[in-house]
Amino acid sequence: MRRHFKPDHTKPKDFDLFWQETLNKLDVIDPDPIVTATEHSPDHPELVLEYVTYLSLGGVRITGLLTHWHDNLPRPLVVYSHGYGCQCMPQWSWAETGLNCFGVDVRGFGRSHNALTAPSHWGWVLSGIGSPETSVIRGAVCDYIQGAYVAERILPNPTTHHTFHGVSFAGALALKSASVLGSPDLLAVGVPTFGWTEGRYIFVKSGSGAQINHYLANHPERLDDVMLVMRYFDPVNFADSVHCPALIGLGLKDEVVPAKTVYAIVNHLSGPREIMEFPVSHTDLPEERLWSRFERYWLRLTIEGINNDFGSQAFPDG
Numbered sequence: 001m002r003r004h005f006k007p008d009h010t011k012p013k014d015f016d017l018f019w020q021e022t023l024n025k026l027d028v029i030d031p032d033p034i035v036t037a038t039e040h041s042p043d044h045p046e047l048v049l050e051y052v053t054y055l056s057l058g059g060v061r062i063t064g065l066l067t068h069w070h071d072n073l074p075r076p077l078v079v080y081s082h083g084y085g086c087q088c089m090p091q092w093s094w095a096e097t098g099l100n101c102f103g104v105d106v107r108g109f110g111r112s113h114n115a116l117t118a119p120s121h122w123g124w125v126l127s128g129i130g131s132p133e134t135s136v137i138r139g140a141v142c143d144y145i146q147g148a149y150v151a152e153r154i155l156p157n158p159t160t161h162h163t164f165h166g167v168s169f170a171g172a173l174a175l176k177s178a179s180v181l182g183s184p185d186l187l188a189v190g191v192p193t194f195g196w197t198e199g200r201y202i203f204v205k206s207g208s209g210a211q212i213n214h215y216l217a218n219h220p221e222r223l224d225d226v227m228l229v230m231r232y233f234d235p236v237n238f239a240d241s242v243h244c245p246a247l248i249g250l251g252l253k254d255e256v257v258p259a260k261t262v263y264a265i266v267n268h269l270s271g272p273r274e275i276m277e278f279p280v281s282h283t284d285l286p287e288e289r290l291w292s293r294f295e296r297y298w299l300r301l302t303i304e305g306i307n308n309d310f311g312s313q314a315f316p317d318g
Contacts, residue, residue, distance in 0.1 A: 002260050003315075006267035007196055011237045018132060018232060019180050022057070026142050031055050033150045036063075041092060046070045049090050054150045056107070056115075057142035063111035064147045065090055068100040068155055075100050076302050077159045079148045079177075079184075081170035084193070084208055085124070087111060097303055100159070102151035106140040106173065115143075123211030130225075132232040137194075141233075144173045145181060161185035163302045167249075168257060168282070169193050169208070172235050175265070179238035186306060187242060188298035190249035190291070191257040191281045196264035197227060197234040207256040207282075239268035245306050246273040249294040251281025272311025 012018070031054035041047035050066045065088050069075060078101045082088045087110020088103030095101050108116030108124050116136060120126035128134035152159060164184040166174035171192030178187045193208060212230075216223055231237060246269050250262040259277075266275055276294050279287040301310075 002263050004267065005260055005263045007198070007236065007264050009237045009240070009268065010197065010231045010234065012228065012231055015232060015237060022138060022142065023145075023180055026057050026146060029055055029057065029059070029146070031146055031150050031153070033154050035154075039090075041096075044069075044096065047092075047095055049092075050154075051111075052150060052154065054146060056146045057139050060107055060115040060117075060139070061112075062107060062115055062143045062146070063105050064088075064150065065103040065105075066101070066151055066154065067091055067095040067103075068157075069095070069098075070156055072157050074158045074160045076161050076163060077102065077148075077151055077155070078163045078165050078302060079104070079144065079151060079174070080165040081106060081144055081173050082110060083167065084169035085109065086169075094299065097299060099299075099302065100151070100155055100157070102147055104144050104147035104173075106143040108136060108140075112143070122215045123208065125208040125211055126215050129215075129229055132229050135229055135233065137233040141173055141176050141180065144177045148177070148181070148183070161302075161305075163188055163298070165189065165298065167191060172233075175235050175242060176233070176238045178244060179241040182241065182243065184244050186298070186301055187244055187246040188301070189246070190294055191251060191254060191262060192235050192248070192265060193257050193261075194230070194233055195235045195257070195261040197230045197236075209256070235265045236268055239265050240270050242269050243271040245271055245301075245310050247276070247294075247298050247301065248273060249276045249278065249281075249291065251278050251283075253279060253283070254281040256282040273314065274311055274316050275314055277315065 033054040037051040039049040091101045105112040127136035162184040163186040164174040167190040171189035172194045
């Protein structure tokens with residue numbers, strides 16, 4: 001059954017060293033956060049949205065959205081990002097529940113579009129594909145991690161605990177950041193992409209996987225090199241270093257992030273986990289509205305905290 005699918009990881013021998021050296025390079029960069037604009041909630045005078053730019057790996061300036069309460073009350077912090085080819089939206093509704101939220105527009109997308117100076121015409125994911133050191137995905141993971149640092153640094157109130165959140169492209173970024181940092185109290189991701197490098201491209205029909213397929217169809221001689229680089233960014237290879245509680249959502253019918261690629265990730269996670277299955281994802285079908293249950297659940301876990309029995313029932317919906 002797909003639920004039990006657990007392919008072997010394909011970590012390159014220097015996988016852990018590569019990410020430790022990447023984190024070391026990021027650690028020496030002063031993010032130099034600058035608030036460039038501020039908006040206020042019409043309903044809550046103490047709830048504000050700040051547009052923040054900061055320096056990330058390679059010295060590029062990234063833009064994030066900090067929606068937060070301007071008070072001194074301890075609050076949870078949610079770090080999130082956006083879908084492939086998209087940008088972050090202010091999450092007023094999350095913040096209105098009492099949370100602080102920081103959204104990251106990673107390099108090459110949205111408000112950080114110009115931070116990627118040499119995008120590939122084959123698609124964002126192929127930018128810098130020649131090596132793991134130059135891959136744009138490495139920079140994007142660092143943008144997410146640096147965003148978590150920046151939010152903590154400039155918030156006026158203390159943080160009680162952290163949730164790393166993301167759906168699809170952002171889900172993969174959140175999971176990889178959680179693995180590299182080992183810091184969030186909850187990982188809440190839906191349909192994380194890039195999973196199971198070796199098999200993913202057999203199943204995907206659109207999105208970043210389709211862009212890679214198109215590239216390789218035109219450059220078949222580069223297959224082995226591309227697969228090697230992508231192994232440094234395959235969530236399957238990060239999952240066993242994720243020890244925090246994890247809530248994972250997936251769609252049983254999904255042509256962008258097939259369910260089998262998500263199970264491949266989930267079954268390598270080391271910490272307690274729960275999986276929410278939905279009929280579809282990445283579609284325009286009316287069943288997509290069922291995903292609101294996923295949002296309500298991770299928000300409750302973030303606000304109320306995680307019970308000791310979390311994960312005792314891997315599939316809470318049966």
